[in-house]
Amino acid sequence: MKKGNNIIKKFTKEKYKYGFTTDVHTDIIDKGLNEDVIRLISFKKEEPEWLLEFRLKAYRHWLTLEMPTWAHLTIPPIDYQAISYYADPRQKKKGPKSMDEVDPELLKTFNKLGIPLEEQLALSGMAVDAVMDSVSVKTTFKEALLDKGIIFCSFSEAVREHPDLIKKYLGSVVGYRDNFFAALNSAVFSDGSFVYIPKGVRCPMELSTYFRINAANTGQFERTLIVADDDSYVSYLEGCTAPMRDENQLHAAIVEITVHDRAEVKYSTVQNWYPGDAEGKGGVFNFVTKRGNCKGVNSKLSWTQVETGSAITWKYPSCILTGDNSSAEFYSVAVTNNYQQADTGTKMIHLGNNTKSTIISKGISAGHSQNSYRGLVRVAEKTVGARNYSQCDSLLLGDKCGAHTFPYMDVHNETAVVEHEATTSKISEDQLFYCNQRGIKTEDAIGLIVNGYAKEVINKLPMEFAVEAQKLLAVSLEGSVG
């Protein structure tokens, strides 16, 4: 089959579309990490004392920790002193009041990324918080949402305007002691989004945050905090890209979600950080802690993620099912190509009675990449009637990549019903040739097959995102089989 492999190998490799850089004056603090740096970040952000204390406690705890090594990843040593922890691409003036005040270069950047920040140009039904490097550049539709009592703003603004809410919820789901990267983030986090949906309100539009790394040798450490009060609903989207750089860039974020009685939160991610080049040089290290607490009775949380970017992904969007009858879902497509590595999955912690969780994970590996699913389903001793269904599928393209599944089940109550299904399949030369014979080019055939395979997850995304995600899947895998 030598010739067949050649045919498949020779696809042109599509370049990473978002790899450009923006030339703006960026206020970057010196590289390095110590208490003074943390004080400086806090000072620049004009933070209250209690938040600085939170950061310092986190930092001191982080110093006692070692980087975790249990993931199925080969992570080169990271020099935390060689990174700058704060980069502000805005001009000296304080947060822009209107579009006229946002640097046109920044607007252009987000336009180029397909995220227009002018409200009249924006996708109808979607409000965006645009974050570049360490700061939020602009949040659209803020006022319109506030009419309904919905708070959607940058994290920094929330600290200023809604300190009580931040004090109450910051670190309540992911404490700074949670893990190495959570401690690091808690110490140096810069910006991110804050969402509060008041009681009984159904958020009328999709809320989204678009994260962009621009500056070189900086890390991005954002924090997203979402609170859905009783009987509310919100759908939230997250997108991310970064320029192509030969050095690795560190991204260590935290997302915390609290879902109160009968509320529902849908959180969707299309993660497309720069994955590195075909030889595995450069790319973003994506070490993220995402967790939601279904605190209220009958509350509902669903995570949907399409992960195509990053050189290394370490990410387990999880749910703590505290409230009785609460339910959680995790839908994931993780694609790795070339030398990318992903160790991703979820944790479903059943504490409340009659709680229900669903896990659908689709891994796609190509090139020399390694793709692992790691999931934990835990049912506490006193939890009655918990139910979990997990399905973990792996699709392999080529014979140099790896797919791994690490499901953990930790069930302490005999009324629980926990199911796990797993499959591994491969796109065969025969399938591709069959498509060719019908006039479909190999790359289009791969697109068809991969999208068919991932359909179950893609269908969970809001429509605009689903279309993007479909294209992204095909592009990420170009030049992949062989």
Next chain:
Amino acid sequence: MLEIKDLHASINGKEILKGINLVVKPGEVHAIMGPNGSGKSTLSSVLVGNPAFEVTKGSISFYGKDLMQLSPEDRSHEGIFLSFQYPVEIPGVSMVNFMRAAVNEQRKYRNQLPLSASEFLKLMRDKRAVVEMDNKLANRSVNEGFSGGEKKRNEIFQMAMLEPRLSILDETDSGLDIDALRIVAQGVNTLKSAETSTIVITHYQRLLDYIKPDIVHVLYNGRIVKTAGPELALQLEDRGYDWIKEEVAE
């Protein structure tokens, strides 16, 4: 239209075709028969450009174009269709999406605009009728969970959708019961015209009762060793291949 000259082909270094010469004109139906391992399926694979096979010598031209220079998908766009002996399953890809991609790629090659969703669905409906294919099958994933007969019927359905100038039926009769055979053959006959040609590869006379060949070839040991009219197929049915092998040996 199709002219094969001194075609040699091998797989993994082993020569299977050892000098095939064949001319197929518009409107003709050729049957290629022969014992197992004679190279029949290799010939069909080579015609559609299966990369598993290497052409070591010879030429194939199709309406004046050198086929060897065309990718498998462009051969398809030029109007060559293979009904596979073992159609492969493609889980997750619906027949509708699959056919839409195939039809629109062909249209693109011919500088035609893609069909609208409603035009396409109408085409699907019309062509499904040719092989009496159930709507349910059309909504399933490509060949997934299809019975042997359904798979073959699906091949002819795709042939109807793509309207090829040359159809190659590789053992389309294998695994078919008599009713399915009749439907498949009827489908093929309906699609036949004075401009289109068909190559039927088969072990048995059975299919040729339904699809009447103009010319019958016997392929043996990588060469066409006998060519005659439809009566040859009947002779083979009666006497088997041994007498041909003996003739060749002499």
